[in-house]
Amino acid sequence: MRTKAIIRLLFTVGVITWLALVITDIYVVFTSSNRISTGMPGWVPNVILDLFILALYYYYKLRYDRDDVLNFLDLLWRVFATGLVATVVSLSIKLVEYLLGSTRLTNDVVFVDLVYLINLGLMIGFLTMAFTAWKRLILYQKSKWLMRLWNLFEWTLLFSLLYNAFDFPFIESLYWGMLTFFVVIGLVLSANMKWVAYLNFRQKWTSLLLLLLTVFYLLYIFLNTSSLVEWLSEKNVDFTNYRLHVFILSLMTFVMVYSIFSFLVILFNLPTTSVFEQKLEEVVNFQRISQSIQTEQNEDSVYNILLETSVSSVFADAAWLEVKTHNPRPRIFTYKITEKESQDIINHLRMNNVKGVLDQGSDKTKNLSKHLSTLKGSRFRSILAFPIHVKGENIGTLALLKELPEGFNREMTKIVATFANQAGISIENFRLMEEALQNERYKEELKIAKMVQKSLLPAILESGPDFEISAFSESADEVGGDYYDALRINDHQIALIIADVSGKGTTAAFHMSQMKGIFHSLAQDCIQPDEFMIKANQALVYCLERGSFISATFFIVDSLRKRIRYARAGHCPLLYYNAPKNKAEYFKDKGIALGMVKNRSYSNYIEANEFEYSPGDIMLLYTDGITEAKNSKGEEFGYERLAEVLLEVREASSKEIQDHLIKRLYEFSGTSNINDDYTTMIVKFAEKFPEAGKG
Amino acid sequence: MIHIKRLQEDGVDIIALIGEIDASSSIELDLAIAKSVGEGFRKILVDCHSLEYISSAGLGVFLSYIEEFKDQNVSMVLFGMNDKVANTFEILGLNNLLKIAKDKAQAKRMVNEL
Numbered sequence: 083m084r085t086k087a088i089i090r091l092l093f094t095v096g097v098i099t100w101l102a103l104v105i106t107d108i109y110v111v112f113t114s115s116n117r118i119s120t121g122m123p124g125w126v127p128n129v130i131l132d133l134f135i136l137a138l139y140y141y142y143k144l145r146y147d148r149d150d151v152l153n154f155l156d157l158l159w160r161v162f163a164t165g166l167v168a169t170v171v172s173l174s175i176k177l178v179e180y181l182l183g184s185t186r187l188t189n190d191v192v193f194v195d196l197v198y199l200i201n202l203g204l205m206i207g208f209l210t211m212a213f214t215a216w217k218r219l220i221l222y223q224k225s226k227w228l229m230r231l232w233n234l235f236e237w238t239l240l241f242s243l244l245y246n247a248f249d250f251p252f253i254e255s256l257y258w259g260m261l262t263f264f265v266v267i268g269l270v271l272s273a274n275m276k277w278v279a280y281l282n283f284r285q286k287w288t289s290l291l292l293l294l295l296t297v298f299y300l301l302y303i304f305l306n307t308s309s310l311v312e313w314l315s316e317k318n319v320d321f322t323n324y325r326l327h328v329f330i331l332s333l334m335t336f337v338m339v340y341s342i343f344s345f346l347v348i349l350f351n352l353p354t355t356s357v358f359e360q361k362l363e364e365v366v367n368f369q370r371i372s373q374s375i376q377t378e379q380n381e382d383s384v385y386n387i388l389l390e391t392s393v394s395s396v397f398a399d400a401a402w403l404e405v406k407t408h409n410p411r412p413r414i415f416t417y418k419i420t421e422k423e424s425q426d427i428i429n430h431l432r433m434n435n436v437k438g439v440l441d442q443g444s445d446k447t448k449n450l451s452k453h454l455s456t457l458k459g460s461r462f463r464s465i466l467a468f469p470i471h472v473k474g475e476n477i478g479t480l481a482l483l484k485e486l487p488e489g490f491n492r493e494m495t496k497i498v499a500t501f502a503n504q505a506g507i508s509i510e511n512f513r514l515m516e517e518a519l520q521n522e523r524y525k526e527e528l529k530i531a532k533m534v535q536k537s538l539l540p541a542i543l544e545s546g547p548d549f550e551i552s553a554f555s556e557s558a559d560e561v562g563g564d565y566y567d568a569l570r571i572n573d574h575q576i577a578l579i580i581a582d583v584s585g586k587g588t589t590a591a592f593h594m595s596q597m598k599g600i601f602h603s604l605a606q607d608c609i610q611p612d613e614f615m616i617k618a619n620q621a622l623v624y625c626l627e628r629g630s631f632i633s634a635t636f637f638i639v640d641s642l643r644k645r646i647r648y649a650r651a652g653h654c655p656l657l658y659y660n661a662p663k664n665k666a667e668y669f670k671d672k673g674i675a676l677g678m679v680k681n682r683s684y685s686n687y688i689e690a691n692e693f694e695y696s697p698g699d700i701m702l703l704y705t706d707g708i709t710e711a712k713n714s715k716g717e718e719f720g721y722e723r724l725a726e727v728l729l730e731v732r733e734a735s736s737k738e739i740q741d742h743l744i745k746r747l748y749e750f751s752g753t754s755n756i757n758d759d760y761t762t763m764i765v766k767f768a769e770k771f772p773e774a775g776k777g
Numbered sequence: 778m779i780h781i782k783r784l785q786e787d788g789v790d791i792i793a794l795i796g797e798i799d800a801s802s803s804i805e806l807d808l809a810i811a812k813s814v815g816e817g818f819r820k821i822l823v824d825c826h827s828l829e830y831i832s833s834a835g836l837g838v839f840l841s842y843i844e845e846f847k848d849q850n851v852s853m854v855l856f857g858m859n860d861k862v863a864n865t866f867e868i869l870g871l872n873n874l875l876k877i878a879k880d881k882a883q884a885k886r887m888v889n890e891l
Contacts, residue, residue, distance in 0.1 A: 584833035629837030633869060652869040674870030678840055687873055718861075 089144050096137035100203050103130045104196065107322050111195045115317065127322045132243045135329065138207055139240075142214040154222075154277050155285055157215045158292040164211040165299035168204035172306055175200060191317050198310040202324055205303045209330070212296070212337040219344075220274040228274065235267045242328045257328065264332035265339075272340045275347045283355045286348050293345040300338050360395075364497055367391035371504045381509055385415050388470075388480065388505040393417055395501070396494040398482040400462065404428070405470075405478035412478070419483065423460070427481075430457045463487035466495060468502040472510045531591040535563050538591075538598050544568040544576050547772045548641045548695075551578075552736035554744060555761040563594035564705045564761035569605045574642040577605035580703040580763050581634035582653060589627070596625055597632060611636045611649035612690035615676065619651075619688075623680045631677035635703065639695075639765070646701075647692045651676050654706055657725060659732055661698030661767075666725045666732075699767045700739065702728055707760030708743075711751045719750055736766035778802055781809045789888060790816075791881075793824040798835030807838045810853075814842075819851050820888045822881070826857035831865060843874055852876070856884035 106127045113119070146160070175197055187193055221232060242260055281289060307324070314321050324330045371387055385403050393401045400419035406412050414421050462483040470478040480502050484490065535557055543551045555564050563583040570576050579601050583593045600618045609617075614636050622632065633652040640646070650656065652675025655668040674687040704724070711719040724743075731742045740762060748754045779802035780795040790813045798806055813821050839855075846853055856878040858866070866872050878884035 584837060629834075629841035631833075631837065631840065631869075654868060672870070674873055678843075678870070678874060680844070687870060 085144060089141060092137050092141035092144065096134060096141055099130055099134040099137055100199075103127060103134055103203075103322070104199050106130055107199055108192055108195055111191055111314075111321050114321075115191045131322055131324075131327070134203070135206055135210070135243060136240075138210045139213075142210050146211075146214050146218070154219065154281060155288060155292075157218055158289055158296075161212050161215045162292045162296055162299075164208050165296050165303075168208045169299045169302055171204055172201050172303060176306075191314070194310060194313060195321055198307065198314060198321070201303065201307045201310060202322075205307050205324075205334075206330065208299065208303060209333045209337055212300075212341070213333055216337065216340045219277050220271055220340075222277045223274075228271075231267065232271060235264070235271060239264065239329055239332060242332070245328060257326075260328045261331060264328065265335050268332065268336035268339055272336070272343045275344060278344065278347050278351055279358055281348070281355070282359055283352070286352055286355055290345060290348050293341055293348070297338070297341050297345065300334075300341065304334060304338075364395050367395060368500065368504060371501060371508055381512055382415075384505055384508050384512065388501060389415055389417050392480060392482060392498045392501050395497050396466070396482055396490060397484075398466075399485050400483045401481060403470075403478060403480050406476075424481070427457060427460060427462070427465070427483075430460075461485055464489040466490045466498065468499055470502055470509075471506045472513070477506075477509070527588050531588040532557060534588075534591040535594060538563075538565065538594055540567050544570050546576055546639065546641045547768075548644075549639070549765050549767045550736045551763065551765050552740040553761070553763040554740050555759070556756070557759045558707075558757055563590040564707070564759040565594045565597050566703070566761055566763045567598065567601055569602060571605065571608055571638070574640060575608060576639045576641075577601070578637040578639065578703070578763070578765070579605075579634060580653065580705065580761065581632055582705045582759070582761075583630075583632050585627075585630050589630070593622075593626065593630065593632060596622065597634070601636075605636075608638070610690055611638060611647050612685075612688050615649045615651045615673070615688045616682075616685050619676045619679065619684045620682070622677050626677040631675045633675040637701075644696075644771075645692055645694050647690055649673060649688055649690045651688060652678070654704055654709065657702040657704070657721075657728060659700035659702070659728055660696070661700075661732070662696050664732075666700075666728050668721060668725075695767055697767055697771055698732075698769050700728065700732060700736075701765040701767075702739075702743075703761075703763040703765075705759060705761045707756060707758035708747060708762065710758065711747060711756050711760065713751050719747065723750070734766075736764045739764050739766065779805055781805060783809065783813070787885070789820040789822055789885065790818040791822045791824055793827065795827040797830040797832075798828070798838075799830075799832045800834040803832070803834035803838050806835060807841075810838070810842060814845075814849065814851060819849075821851065821853045822884050822888060823853065823855040824857055824881070825855055825859075825862060828858065828862055831862055836865070836869065836871065839871070839875060852888050852890075854878050854884040854888045856880055 110127055146157075179197070217232070217236075221228065242264070245256075245260070278286075311323060311325060315323070368391075371384070371391060385405060389401055389403050392398070398417075401417045402419060402421075402424040403415040404412050404424075405415070414424060416424055462485055464484040464487055466482040468480045469476045470480060480498070482490070482498065539555055540553075543553055545551055551568060553566050555566065557564065563585075565581040565583065566579065568576060568578050579597075581594075581597050583590045583597065585593060597618075600621050604614050604617055615634070618634070626632070631652070633654075635648060635650045635653040635656060637646055637648040648656070650669070650671045650673040652673060655670055657666060657668055659666045669691070671691050672687070672689045674684070679687060702724070709719055709721055709724060713719075723746075727743055727746045728739070731739045734742065743762060743764075747756070747760070778796055779798050782793040782795065784791050784793075792809050792813060794806070796802075810821070842853070845851070854876040855866075857880060858877065863877070866875070866877060876887050878887050
């Protein structure tokens with residue numbers, strides 16, 4: 083907003099200074115023509131002229147210098163428009179003069195001076211506008227050197243205003259010297275025409291027209307003002323002769339020179355416009371291919387884009403893209419050629435033992451084209467072929483055809499090679515993305531499996547008057563399911579189970595839930611442990627996959643008879659601490675894991691066992707994650723160490739034993755990140771049993 | 778990782794397992810046995826001398842062939858296991874379902890029994 087206010091202010095200042103100039107100059111002319119001595123020093127009108135110039139200069143600078151949205155054509159239009167306005171105004175005054183005829187008024191010095199000053203104002207306005215516009219064009223592509231030169235030009239021009247501000251005596255050499263200086267710099271700067279290349283055909287024609295007219299306006303205004311100056315000079319009056327202003331003359335020259343140069347450059351660049359447009363299009367197409375990965379859904383779209391863009395880049399008459407697939411027959415994408423035709427060409431080339439179809443060298447291409455001409459009935463005379471590489475492997479060929487012989491040049495070969503390359507990269511990226519997505523899905527699956535596993539384990543464990551139970555389970559990322567549970571059957575019996583499911587991820591989680599279901603339904607009635615296993619095995623036969631199995635041990639703790647009945651189905655042997663004997667031993671029993679024998683003969687492989695428990699006894703149930711945990715040397719935790727650790731804390735509570743065991747486990751393996759599921763369930767029998775009959 | 782070598786002796790196909798069998802390498806074991814059966818061998822020995830470790834996936838592979846072998850009348854014997862691997866088989870009870878021998882000689886005798 084501030085800028086806008088300043089712009090308006092500058093415009094106003096410009097108008098005011100122009101009016102002031104008019105007043106002072108007319109006064110000077112009047113007094114001088116009437117031979118009256120003026121009270122005004124000679125430099126006053128010059129200073130006002132300078133101020134006028136400065137005001138206009140900064141007005142245009144602020145208005146157009148920061149405007150980023152302006153494009154080239156816009157700039158030319160504005161210059162043209164300003165020129166048009168100036169010329170029209172000037173011409174209208176001329177018309178008025180003409181209509182008035184040769185009267186005393188029209189021959190009056192003051193009148194002519196007024197006309198002159200109007201024209202001068204218009205000319206300076208036009209020149210300053212053009213100057214700002216040309217600045218934008220020249221500085222379109224900046225370099226340090228260019229910026230420095232331009233700044234030198236601009237600042238010295240502005241300083242030259244001072245030359246006329248003070249009443250310096252007119253030193254001809256200085257005058258011509260400065261003028262030459264500015265003209266030369268102006269010429270050097272005018273060599274910057276890079277913006278011309280960015281115009282398309284239509285824009286170039288429009289620019290030519292605009293520039294031509296601009297040059298005409300310039301010439302007209304210059305000649306008009308000059309003739310007025312001539313006329314006034316003849317009358318021998320003092321007036322503000324712009325010809326003494328180095329600034330205005332230099333500006334004039336510069337604007338004129340640049341306009342003419344631009345015109346000529348555009349004119350001579352017309353024939354090459356199509357090449358530039360072509361190049362631009364190639365870049366856009368290249369970007370399309372490389373971006374096709376984000377925007378397209380599948381590989382096929384990449385192939386189609388490659389085909390399209392290659393065809394348009396080289397003006398091919400037809401093309402095909404052959405892509406290898408898992409089938410013996412490759413897929414073919416075609417453009418303006420039938421599959422049969424392309425197949426014929428492929429076969430023909432193959433028959434002629436043309437090797438190196440897939441090379442990008444141009445002499446191989448000549449060979450191809452030569453062979454092509456020997457194929458009867460084919461309308462094509464030139465062929466260009468490229469391989470498509472993904473991860474170093476050749477996955478297909480792109481072939482372009484033309485009806486003209488030798489229709490492809492080096493440039494075309496290069497550009498299509500780039501496209502083919504990029505397409506290969508895009509496809510590679512595409513496949514990598516697919517892989518990554520797959521991985522993500524897999525990780526999600528594992529997360530769900532883990533959640534399910536966690537939810538199946540009991541939150542609170544049963545306990546009895548004789549004993550307390552503590553359990554701990556941790557599952558590794560990819561590994562299957564450990565399961566443990568406890569169920570109170572009646573007031574003196576509790577069923578316990580610990581199980582290890584083979585398999586990974588979601589499959590293991592499902593089997594774990596099946597096991598839980600089986601346990602909770604079968605254990606409700608006081609079932610014998612071997613019965614339990616037989617029935618469980620039968621139930622699981624229908625749901626376990628080929629090669630999957632579940633190892634489990636099932637216990638019934640009877641606190642009335644102080645006995646434990648159990649069956650071990652392929653699970654790790656129970657570690658039992660016998661308090662009276664002060665010994666820890668592993669119970670070895672017969673029993674195959676569930677799911678291994680898929681018929682009723684399983685009952686031959688499982689047995690039930692029973693023993694009595696005493697106060698202070700400890701039952702340690704565990705899974706193989708504990709015994710198979712490895713340390714840095716590759717040694718396993720093992721059975722002996724487990725027994726030792728148990729003995730260390732044989733007096734402690736079940737929770738303390740559990741904590742101690744976990745601690746020793748982590749110490750041994752050196753980390754708490756064990757690469758398997760591991761579970762413990764510890765049943766500690768009280769040091770003293772409550773009275774019989776209760777609990 | 779597992780390395781599998783095959784050689785034939787006296788009309789018997791001997792598959793030697795070298796290394797460890799885990800979930801990913803169990804597929805190779807599966808393929809090796811399938812190949813052997815596919816080539817028509819009715820007597821297969823599995824040399825476990827260099828087998829350091831076998832996971833439940835690997836055990837599952839052996840397990841899955843039990844039915845098939847019964848149907849197709851194929852006889853398979855594993856031999857030369859180290860203590861750890863033998864223990865694993867024993868705990869699971871697989872020694873009741875698969876034929877396990879101490880050494881090659883015993884294995885050859887066992888495989889020729891029906």
